[in-house]
Amino acid sequence: MSTNGSQGPVIGTHNGHFHADEALAVHLLRLLPTYKNSTLIRTRDPEVLKTCDVVVDVGAVHDHGILRYDHHQREFATTFPGSNTKLSSAGLVWMHQGRGIIEQAARINEGTPDNELLYQKLYDDFMEAFDANDNGISVYDTKALNNAGIEKKFSDKGYSIASVVNRYNYAPSATSTANGTATDKSQGQEEEDARFLRASAFVGEQFDIELSDKATNWLPARALVAKAFNDRMQYDPQGRILVIPQQADGGAPWGDHLYNLERENGCEGQVLYVLFAENGEKDSKWRIRAVSVSSDSFENRKGLLEAWRGVRDEQLSEVSGVEGAVFVHAAGFIGGTKTFEGALKMAQKSVEV
Structure with a gap:
């Protein structure tokens, strides 16, 4: 004792x-x-x-x-x-x-x-x-994994x-x-x-x-994401683009709330891209993020266009037709632009291909 x-x-x-x-x-x-x-x-x-x-x-x-x-x-x-x-x-x-x-x-x-x-x-x-x-x-x-021949790549x-x-x-x-x-x-x-x-x-x-x-962080973001979800049709008539209010900046955890809102509204898998500012300043750069299939998946519902991936700056602006484009990750899950208008245009081009 x-x-x-x-x-x-x-x-x-x-x-x-x-x-x-x-x-x-x-x-x-x-x-x-x-x-x-x-x-x-x-x-x-x-x-x-x-x-x-x-x-x-x-x-x-x-x-x-x-x-x-x-x-x-x-x-x-x-x-x-x-x-x-x-x-x-x-x-x-x-x-x-x-x-x-x-x-x-x-x-x-x-x-x-x-x-x-x-x-x-x-x-x-x-x-x-x-x-x-x-x-x-x-x-x-574990039995099902073994039967499927799936093995760990390393010990965790x-x-x-x-x-x-x-x-x-x-x-x-x-x-x-x-x-x-x-x-x-x-x-x-x-x-x-x-x-x-x-x-x-x-x-x-x-x-x-x-x-x-x-x-x-997570709890206050719920109201922000809910408002963005309700406003999404103004950016795409099919509701495939979600824009997080600029005051939230890139730190707002939108993922969980988005999946929950889709379930609650019977439109799971609808939103393909989320746009958010890098910070709360008026001249902030903007990001476009492809939505993952699920919260614990690296697979995107729809990645950014293949031709844009791994391309930067002026070359990306030329290839994409989006002025002020900054980058698109080689994996196609995220990109950046100098302005909100650029990010929105990048999203609108992506959903239609």
Whole structure:
């Protein structure tokens, strides 16, 4: 058994080898005022766990009413609403406490549409991967991939958050000897606890960055993209060109919102190109971006014209017939012009070929 801190309620989790889900679960709880200065106890002793105010990833009980969030019991099959992925301790904390965490960390009140949007978005884009990893669920059906003869080109084990967290189980610390082992049992437990806290801080920072980005960047962009979607017919009668308002500049994350708006309006796959300014200045250059088939695909619905690809400046203006053309990427997914009019002309030419 070990503790960290000296004030507030007690959070309990197991000692020994740790994973990303409980490391994140502890961080999530500490974003709530109740647990901000909480003591952490890491133990598998059921009598000690009974004394904890909240317990994650150990104890074989899932009961929000008594703040027990374990998922290892045989009968456990709880999933996040709308998902088929069985929850881990992190997912359980998020399902029950996520709206409150958003209110505290992003200052967006529970019960509001924006809070609910972020609650779902953070699960889809961040939390679900933790649940799947801890429950041994692959992104793809590995048997189907093998049957199709599809093989990995390289190992990506070192590039998931879960695999990075796992490294902290073996990371050296100040109490380690030259061969990486602690000098006595108590020192070994302290070292293990210190590694867990480092892992929790690491994964917690990734969550904080994700929440901040979604709250301050992704969420405000929804209204901008919705307006652009509603106005798209003025640039192309078939609605294939979307123009992001200039004040949004190139940093507005339009992709997710566009796909959602198309689904909501029954016109999936309609928009082929998105135009946006490089910055918010009146004399900003403009970009034209081919829309991907899906949010996680590099394949374009329709790339920019083959004859333009890899060509720049005056040569591109001559080939394309677009004054002020700057470049088109060799892969045909993005191009740039000196003016909005140039970008629009480039898009209008592309949709008709």
